[in-house]
Amino acid sequence: LINSFAGLRADIEGRDDFIIEASKKIRGFINVAGIESPGLSSAPAIAEMVSGILKEVVKEISPRLELNYKDDFIETLPEQPRFADYLDKTGKWQEIVEKDADYGEIICRCEKVSKGEMLRVIHQPVPARSLDAIKRRIRAGMGRCQGGFCSPKVLKILSEELKISPLKITKKGKDSEILKTKTKDMIKETGVKFKDEVRV
Ligand SMILES: Cc1cc2nc3c(=O)[nH]c(=O)nc-3n(C[C@H](O)[C@H](O)[C@H](O)COP(=O)(O)OP(=O)(O)OC[C@H]3O[C@@H](n4cnc5c(N)ncnc54)[C@H](O)[C@@H]3O)c2cc1C
Known part of the structure; x- marks a missing residue:
């Protein structure tokens, strides 16, 4: 059995690029939309861009507010050997x-x-x-x-x-359990006999 994959692509008609900008209608809201392929590879760059926009937005809304990294912010993940x-x-x-x-x-x-x-x-x-x-x-x-x-x-x-x-244990969460019962319990419950057992 070979899986095949499907998904939705966020395509914006008549536009070839992502929308990454501060909303012109709602102050403080940043639109990050139409992130179609290669949205995954672009994610780190998008995050940097959004953080830049956020700084500008905050400056505009509350000039005295300072944006700093959290004390426990870890910039790089610990090494995960593969x-x-x-x-x-x-x-x-x-x-x-x-x-x-x-x-x-x-x-x-x-x-x-x-x-x-x-x-x-x-x-x-x-x-x-x-x-x-x-x-x-x-x-x-x-x-x-x-x-x-x-x-x-x-x-x-x-x-x-x-x-x-x-x-x-499930394949992907609720209602996707993989094993239905223990073989020995099934034999007890159903009275099924295996070929060898019958021969004996
Ligand atoms: C088949 C396929 C192959 C791809 N291959 C690549 C690739 O090789 N390289 C690459 O860079 N990009 C690839 N992409 C594109 C990439 O997957 C997307 O650009 C990226 O996932 C977009 O990220 P996102 O966070 O904007 O949206 P998504 O990853 O779509 O996340 C949106 C989330 O919002 C949730 N959501 C939706 N509506 C609601 C709601 N009303 N309430 C709460 N949650 C909601 C969804 O369940 C989803 O988890 C591929 C896309 C597809 C479909």
């Missing part, structure tokens, strides 16, 4: 594995994602709690086999780390 980035410098990856052996266990072979990367996104401040959340953050399950091999392993890791039953 095995896939180290393929031509495996010696360096070895150093990471020596510090934390989980980075030496590859869970998604297609996209080369280690268990260490998985644990990191499960426990980060905005945690990944479903298979799709993990896939979107670190690409596990995004490769050629589309999660055919790694999904059961990812499910088990999620269940262990979140300390919840595997039956409660």
